[in-house]
Amino acid sequence: MGTYIPHTETEIAEMLAFLGLSSLDELFAAVPAALRLQRDLELAEGAEEPDVLALFDEYASANRARGDRLLCFAGGGSYDHEIPAVTRALAGRSEFVTSYTPYQPEVAQGVLQAIFEFQTLVARLSGLPVANASLYDGASATVEAVNLAAAATASQDIWVSEGIHPHWRQVLATCAAGTGHRLRTVTLTDGVTVWPDPLDGGGRPGALVVGYPNYLGCLEDLGAARAVCDQTGALLIVAADPVCAGILRSPGEWGADVVVGEGQPFGTSLGFGGPYLGLFSCTSALVRRLPGRLVGETVDVDGRRAYVSTLRAREQDIRREKATSNVCTNQTLMAVTAAIQLGWLGTSGLAELGWRCAQATRYLRDALLRLPGVTPYVDAPVVREFSVRTPVPAEVVIDRMADEGFLAGVGLGTAFADADDALLVAVTERRTRLEIDAYVAAFAKVAA
């Protein structure tokens, strides 16, 4: 028996007596006997806490690709950024960790205000006026954006750049089976999206979805995408990297209608891919179609400033089958974490972060391209990450580099045709010149 149930045998007996029962089993009288499990679950007996920790230490030890053992040069939607002690300490406050959705605003101002600040920050990063309280991850934010766009434009034809994260495109496809959206993939031309002119086939387009930078780190021409939208009435959905927001023109400035993204870089650990943080912002015109929670400022009966979940009429618990989305539990703690981390970065730190990543990325890219046999996979200008072709398959490079102490990057073979020898490499502000130089030396050795 777990140690988290407080009841003693005596107390259980007294409570049963109060109910006129003589055993715990009788509590389940409503369950037809035939349905009752006639045996114990085939699980081990309950275990002691230190034994469980020891077991999980074993799981953990069996992972070689851990940040404390292999220096991380992998990106592709998950990045090894600095998480300072202060962010961990504040985001770990148990009031944030062990509360739930702020249904009672009077005792949830802590989470509500933090989310309000998060929304403000996401809005500023995206250049759009409204942001929600979070979605599950980059993929789900993209799905919600497409759903919103299809509803707003009454069109199911969605044009998706191949520069959107391949996994996000897969999730889009999975969900399209339910919504009936018709997804059309626009392949990359030397790293960037060239929208067909006119958008041929299908009906009136509902949305264009494009990355900024895209999956390969390339800078897409958002102006061109916006122009297509202006011509066709489609909404422009930009999947933007929030770290690059520190150095790039905002998608809002480029004319995006919806901006989505993956918020993991702001204080959330790599964590084998989750929990992460779906970012979502949109124009004011679209606010009543916003998926998920939204916190707004208001006052209490005494006129004191207060925050509350608002425009709830969009949501599933009220609107049910007509809701803008089915999202209920989201990723609040990661949103609070991001607000803290952005507070730590501040105005100058966010810019500095972006530039440091850009400098480091360029430094490694230039060095790698000096190695014999290493060539660019695409030529377009990149920030955030870059791709190279290597003389040996990327899979082999990654395997061998692990023996040298590096997580070399992400292979592009599964995402792109004819790219088994292509590797996507990301360098964050945490990598030093010494580390990068060592990476290059190891690369020269293993990819010879």
Add this chain to the structure above:
Amino acid sequence: MGTYIPHTETEIAEMLAFLGLSSLDELFAAVPAALRLQRDLELAEGAEEPDVLALFDEYASANRARGDRLLCFAGGGSYDHEIPAVTRALAGRSEFVTSYTPYQPEVAQGVLQAIFEFQTLVARLSGLPVANASLYDGASATVEAVNLAAAATASQDIWVSEGIHPHWRQVLATCAAGTGHRLRTVTLTDGVTVWPDPLDGGGRPGALVVGYPNYLGCLEDLGAARAVCDQTGALLIVAADPVCAGILRSPGEWGADVVVGEGQPFGTSLGFGGPYLGLFSCTSALVRRLPGRLVGETVDVDGRRAYVSTLRAREQDIRREKATSNVCTNQTLMAVTAAIQLGWLGTSGLAELGWRCAQATRYLRDALLRLPGVTPYVDAPVVREFSVRTPVPAEVVIDRMADEGFLAGVGLGTAFADADDALLVAVTERRTRLEIDAYVAAFAKVAA
């Protein structure tokens, strides 16, 4: 420049202007120029947080004797006990960590109540009615006990068993140079103290100081010590291990006047010896001589239960040179930690802890004594830890055992004459049979 100073250049300038100054330097006009340091300190420039963490990782890596690398079988006043996640989480609450001595009880009920609970627990463990809010460590608690006894009995002759931790005896000696106490050491006879009858030499004895169990883990005859005290008017000071309190008769029951101890085993990490926790309790008769802080229950103006530092008239800030002690800053956080850890252990856990240590200690002792050439260093019954003689010097055993993955114990050579081949070994509840068996196998190999 550190990043913890908020002031911007503009703000500094404005503040200086308000003061009618034009530079920060002018703030120090009161300092005679000749005294001013005419150069920078010869320290490095300020460093970035992640660089500092990296530096401390280096320090840390250079320690081989860390619990995550060498299995700990060392004791001798510092023990490797379970510290559950819940204790760490609660003791790490920043309200406890970043407050100071509760001078303003109205905003310090958190710490005050925790200390009140700590005092209650220490009193229960010792079997005496009053306990203070903590002292620095076991040694300083012993010094304070001796000071108290000397004052209470108006006698400076203090009889100290050799079974008191050798370091604590050294600290007693250091401090005696100031107080003028005459310390007389009673050597151990086969592991236990046999008090001379009569206590010869010197004047009327002020105190007897004895361990329970003593440094070698042996059970002293406290009844005999009490009898000497009854004859002579000396106070009985018992340095008791608080973990053994779960299984041994309390010193209070044995008739101790003052009980001191080291509270590290309750939730405080080994930490290379500090910060630890000096435990101190005494009889009601001695309460006005109590060193350090004392929290008492009272009420607020509305009659609501409240806690406050009390009997402050004993303390240095009021009593100055006539204070019972000079202690000001103590080890409150460790006291709060101990209260949490004891709450986690609870009545059954404390007993279980004691017995588990006793069982494990015995299991290893029996196994070691079966090895050729390994013999008992003393024969008296032991709990908590035990000592053995080995065929090779203890120093060598420890060195070689480190290569096998164990911190083998504490050598007795520096503490006792003719004991270079003697090793003090402790086994806590954290050691499994597999670990102990592996220790024995390694011991057989290295101490052959």
Add this chain to the structure above:
Amino acid sequence: MTAAGAGAGDRGNLPSTPGGQALSAPLLGRAEEPTLFEHSSPGRKAWSFRTTGIPELPREELVPSDHRRTAPVPVAEVSERDLVAHFTRLSHRQFSVDLGAYPLGSCTMKYNPKVCDAVAALPGLAGVHPAAPASLTQGWLRLLVDLEAALCEITGMAAATLQPAAGAAGELTGLLLMRAWHEARGDARHKVIIPDSAHGTNPASVTLGGYEVVTVPSDERGCVDMAALAGVLDEDVAGIMLTNPNTLGLFEEDIAAIAASVHRVGGLLYYDGANLNAILGLVRPGDMGFDIVHMNLHKTFATPHGGGGPGAGPVAVSERLVPFLPGPRPVRVGGGTDDPPVYGWSTPERSIGRMHSWHGNALVLARALAYLTLHGRDGLRSVAEIAVLNANWIRQRLSGTYDIPFDRPCMHEVVVSARNLRQPNGVRALDVAKRLLDKGFHSPTVYFPLIVEEALMIEPTETESPQTLEALASAFEAIAYEATSLPADTLTDAPHHTPVRRVDEARAARTLIPTFDARP
């Protein structure tokens, strides 16, 4: 300095720089906490990065000018000290399980063991990049495979996907599985049946799954009305979504008959696992006839709710649906009796595709497996038993003061009605909920399920002690007394003792201020 500096009237000239209010907050009292933006003062910073020694290129060479930002994103400029003070003070304005009882029905706000925090913080788990190949992530893969096996055993299903990030995502996954299964049989169906007591995510997910919602009413016993069900069941029904115990906290006794009739028309049964806590180790959805089951790990398996998330919503399915599961799935791919097992990824033959950017909320999954392992078969059953015991105790205890709409023992939660308190003061369920805040408890869920008037849905969970229940029940009783015997505003103005008092929700929606920049 005194004389030279400033006259007596001079107030110090601060702050002439904008913002930067960094007040302290009283431990009590009701000071507002300024936003991060109001704490900001130009030029302040908290960040600190590694010294890298990387040579720098001119920025123009890194980012083409048309893409380059011209002014920095205004974030906020605060010191680490003020950052800490701000968020620590915010935390003091937030109720949580760690502060007290949180009987929020349907949400299973049980205590979250701290050891699971330690598990989730292990560098060997938290520091793993999700794109690292299987050869470098064997520990994670094994963990996920082990969790899947345990969840299948608990639910009585054949296999599970761990990708869905929350219950609602699990629902959508389940509906897409349903759709794929029917389509694979060449059987396009259009309707999914949902009881009127269902949680809002159910109908919303049905829509996203491309189905039409058909609602069946509950009968007077609070269960699916069997006659009504029979009336809507036909060959166009893809399936039915149920939670059992249902959102009234009642066990659907006819579940076997429901399963048979839905299966008879070729439909599938979907189990909304939000209430799984009630039946752990005692009844299994699979044995009740369900084909698809989602679990809310943040509810049943105690991963903390995080102020609104993250959660995790794995979906387990019966044998026939396994080929449709999302992929890639972590599976055992090798190793033998003597060799250690080897794990890899595999995508089922007819997979509906991916449902998450990566592999699901992995660290939440790890916490859940830790919780499962801590409890084991014996502990999990106790969880259900005591959760049900607590709910029935509260139910019985409150039956004298509140309306109990259904005269049957409940499972892990009980829905009571405050309609009997309406006279003479017009007190409503919401007022009861707000007043409970004054008494130190979180409120129950209110006005849900929709079919009970003035509903208060109380779920104590198994980790609240009998003494806490006693205090909670006394608080409810005191409120019932206040409702009828004290001036109306005792309740209708409640709460009185919270960081802010009753919040104007209507105004928030009317004059939307979704960001600091939108303030008038």
Add this chain to the structure above:
Amino acid sequence: MTAAGAGAGDRGNLPSTPGGQALSAPLLGRAEEPTLFEHSSPGRKAWSFRTTGIPELPREELVPSDHRRTAPVPVAEVSERDLVAHFTRLSHRQFSVDLGAYPLGSCTMKYNPKVCDAVAALPGLAGVHPAAPASLTQGWLRLLVDLEAALCEITGMAAATLQPAAGAAGELTGLLLMRAWHEARGDARHKVIIPDSAHGTNPASVTLGGYEVVTVPSDERGCVDMAALAGVLDEDVAGIMLTNPNTLGLFEEDIAAIAASVHRVGGLLYYDGANLNAILGLVRPGDMGFDIVHMNLHKTFATPHGGGGPGAGPVAVSERLVPFLPGPRPVRVGGGTDDPPVYGWSTPERSIGRMHSWHGNALVLARALAYLTLHGRDGLRSVAEIAVLNANWIRQRLSGTYDIPFDRPCMHEVVVSARNLRQPNGVRALDVAKRLLDKGFHSPTVYFPLIVEEALMIEPTETESPQTLEALASAFEAIAYEATSLPADTLTDAPHHTPVRRVDEARAARTLIPTFDARP
């Protein structure tokens, strides 16, 4: 079950077991938090130990019967859930630096960088047994040697001991060094001079050092009265203890003359480093002529104060005192230009002995070195400059509303007097302090130093922003207004908005209740 179980009058029979009150606490309001003992219910547990597989012997064989406890120590019997709720609620009843400004004079309650917590938690530091031989603890030894070097550079001294666990322990260490030094010269002396403004630990330590206290008064400028000093200086004076800036926050300008005159009679100068924050990198005690210097790392070097400790009080000395330092000391014992340094332990020739069970509060020392490294030579000087700037700003700003006893610029703290508020309502410094709590700040130190009537000793520290100072000053001003213009009880009854209101200290001392078991 309803009918069978209990009548409507039956209240559930809980708790018939004693104790176990586990109420929730309102976020505001003033619920008492029961003690751990009142949360206890027999049979409950939270502990969990490793499964060890160690065979068990009968307990009689382990502990002889006369030593064996017959009944367990009654601790408390609570669930982990209630343990967490209890201490989390207690934390909500506690002010702290992380919540707001804490201008407690003489205590240097600056912000404690969180990265230092991470340093102290490193398993390679926190998990090291103190008795492990030097060969296995090279990292720790190097860390301590590095810290010692930095502290010596900062203080201008030759060597330091890191053993003293707090400032007071450092004082005693220093006095024992003084004694040993005189005794080694065959020169038994009996008196130590202390100014009347000194902190209470100074005289208390003098007594413990076996000396007699001779108090010198302060002059009208708040400094040591030079004439009075001359009057007490003779060959029986072992030394003088000073803090500079002194506890009035004023720099002893005559320090060079004091040093010369004390040295002239063969005495030593002891520097109480509690106020070192004011002069970091600008003036060094060694350069002022001090022979012995203690530092409060918890003050100057930002190791958190822990609700009253732990701290650390290293003592640095000039060359001639080095042979007397406590031992064993961490030292470099080998390694060369090419080989890495090797560290070991060494006890000075004429060491006074050990002052700590082990090597001092090691993890506190590590935090301090981290802080030092973060700041470096540039950062440390800024610390002093801004600390002094903040104090002077507050001084100037409050000079219109409070009495400033000494008309001179201050250093890092300022002592103001509330004596001008006494009329018409009898308001005292304590009332001002209590009222400040209502306004969200911790109080300054009151009634210290003893030589200033109605003293309020304000130390803002460098980590409080100008905006916070502004708010603090406004609060002080508002209180001064309230003191004279509002009903007396606004202040004399303050605080009004804290978890408990003014606490009856007299009653606590009169009817001593030092433990739960002593309650009437």
